[in-house]
Amino acid sequence: MATAVRTNTDLAFQRCLTPDCGATYDVGEVRTGCSECGGLLDVAYDWDRLPVPDSLQVFEQKWARRNDPLCRSGVWRFHELLPFAPPEKVVTIGEGQTMLCPSDGVGKFVGVNSGGLFLEYEGLNPSGSFKDNGMTAAFTHAHTISAKRAACASTGNTSASLALYCGISKLMQAVIFIGSGKISYGKLSQALDYGALTIQIAGDFDDAMQRVREISEKLGIYLVNSVNPFRLEGQKTIMYRVLEGLSWQVPDWIVVPGGNLGNSSAFGKAFLELRELGLIDRVPRLAIVNAVGANTLHELVEVRGQRWNGGRVDHQAAGEYYQELDKGERRASTIASAIEINRPVNYQKCLRALDVCQGVVREVTDQQILDAKAQVGASGLGCEPASAASVAGARLLRREGVIAPSDRVVCVLTGHQLKDPTATVAYHTTDQQEFNRVLGSRGVKRAEFANRAVAVPNDLDEIIRAIQLNS
Numbered sequence: 001m002a003t004a005v006r007t008n009t010d011l012a013f014q015r016c017l018t019p020d021c022g023a024t025y026d027v028g029e030v031r032t033g034c035s036e037c038g039g040l041l042d043v044a045y046d047w048d049r050l051p052v053p054d055s056l057q058v059f060e061q062k063w064a065r066r067n068d069p070l071c072r073s074g075v076w077r078f079h080e081l082l083p084f085a086p087p088e089k090v091v092t093i094g095e096g097q098t099m100l101c102p103s104d105g106v107g108k109f110v111g112v113n114s115g116g117l118f119l120e121y122e123g124l125n126p127s128g129s130f131k132d133n134g135m136t137a138a139f140t141h142a143h144t145i146s147a148k149r150a151a152c153a154s155t156g157n158t159s160a161s162l163a164l165y166c167g168i169s170k171l172m173q174a175v176i177f178i179g180s181g182k183i184s185y186g187k188l189s190q191a192l193d194y195g196a197l198t199i200q201i202a203g204d205f206d207d208a209m210q211r212v213r214e215i216s217e218k219l220g221i222y223l224v225n226s227v228n229p230f231r232l233e234g235q236k237t238i239m240y241r242v243l244e245g246l247s248w249q250v251p252d253w254i255v256v257p258g259g260n261l262g263n264s265s266a267f268g269k270a271f272l273e274l275r276e277l278g279l280i281d282r283v284p285r286l287a288i289v290n291a292v293g294a295n296t297l298h299e300l301v302e303v304r305g306q307r308w309n310g311g312r313v314d315h316q317a318a319g320e321y322y323q324e325l326d327k328g329e330r331r332a333s334t335i336a337s338a339i340e341i342n343r344p345v346n347y348q349k350c351l352r353a354l355d356v357c358q359g360v361v362r363e364v365t366d367q368q369i370l371d372a373k374a375q376v377g378a379s380g381l382g383c384e385p386a387s388a389a390s391v392a393g394a395r396l397l398r399r400e401g402v403i404a405p406s407d408r409v410v411c412v413l414t415g416h417q418l419k420d421p422t423a424t425v426a427y428h429t430t431d432q433q434e435f436n437r438v439l440g441s442r443g444v445k446r447a448e449f450a451n452r453a454v455a456v457p458n459d460l461d462e463i464i465r466a467i468q469l470n471s
């Protein structure tokens with residue numbers, strides 16, 4: 001393949017991830033991949049011609065100007081690091097005002113020293129998950145090209161986020177594809193409540209994903225799935241805020257659940273760029289955590305030894321694995337519905353992130369996820385099941401000795417506690433039948449950290465006795 005010469009002279013452009021190809025496209029084009037080689041596209045910048053601050057502290061100072069929407073947003077405060085759209089085109093609702101919380105409670109569970117564990121709580125976003133970081137960016141891009149409809153396939157949170165941006169801005173209509181029976185009530189209720197056109201397909205997420213790609217191409221609808229490179233630009237800012245929360249010190253580990261691998265890919269790109277721009281002098285290590293029932297990345301990287309390999313990714317290896325899945329009719333299955341994905345669309349980019357950050361991949365069971373989730377809840381923040389995979393994964397890596405007790409570890413809590421109350425209530429219930437119905441079928445045997453409601457007759461003395469017995 002001939003090395004493509006870049007003809008694009010814009011400050012921002014799209015560039016194929018495959019180094020032997022490197023084809024570039026205008027930032028105004030809507031693409032889901034490279035037409036030369038089928039590779040994924042990055043948003044790339046001509047940094048030398050852009051005004052990049054020479055220190056990260058500059059971004060922190062923007063807080064003082066938070067009456068300006070671009071300074072209030074935890075995404076657009078970092079506009080200089082994702083300058084693909086002019087400021088006047090930015091669509092923001094104040095997303096990304098999230099926090100990095102130290103948690104000794106969770107730290108103890110994970111096994112790191114006091115002061116060493118942090119939770120990046122992305123459930124604080126307007127739609128309750130980290131997806132808003134990416135949606136504001138993709139939505140902004142869609143707005144710059146005057147799109148009128150935007151679509152996504154979703155395990156729930158992407159659709160909730162898209163529906164919210166459409167509902168608030170009235171700039172576009174949201175078309176949402178979900179698999180049947182797979183979406184949690186919290187998330188479905190958001191899509192419906194925010195007024196999105198919701199198409200429920202008889203199939204799972206991977207089916208819905210394939211359909212939405214076909215349909216958006218056929219009908220010319222803007223696709224905001226995580227294959228959309230602009231979304232990842234917004235998601236980079238999660239890492240900027242982590243650094244900000246640590247007074248711009250780089251932690252030892254970032255631990256994140258892996259589904260479609262958009263987040264992990266965005267984190268890798270964020271650190272790669274910060275290092276190239278001379279804004280950090282080292283990168284943290286990255287741990288990506290799959291659920292055992294949806295463990296494609298773990299299988300390909302840790303079992304089959306797949307690597308970024310300077311961009312020469314062996315796509316055949318992934319193809320062969322998908323064929324095996326199909327042959328065995330193996331479908332993704334985990335209580336952590338947000339990562340119940342067997343064909344992660346950002347696989348190629350994720351391999352780069354693992355390469356940049358000396359990453360590792362681990363898999364955790366639904367039992368481990370729910371126990372970790374209960375610990376996160378008991379420490380006061382709470383999260384949905386998929387988010388707790390990060391904490392369960394950190395604990396596993398600590399036990400393996402990969403994470404040291406003295407390491408500074410940041411676990412990303414990707415979604416809010418109220419997204420999936422069914423799993424939470426089933427974990428804490430005293431009703432064995434309910435437990436078995438929701439969790440038993442997933443191989444969850446016990447609720448080690450259950451906080452059970454105490455049943456009492458409606459009698460003053462009995463109630464007082466129950467309180468005294470239990471406190």
Ligand SMILES: *Cc1c(COP(=O)(O)O)cnc(C)c1O
Pocket residue numbers: 129130131157158226257258259260261262263264338339384386387414415416
């Ligand atoms: C989307 C999502 C994930 C998975 O993130 P990817 O970028 O697809 O890997 C994890 N947790 C929650 C709560 C999500 O909404």
Ligand SMILES: [Zn+2]
Pocket residue numbers: 016017018021022023034035036037038039
């Ligand atoms: Zn290409």
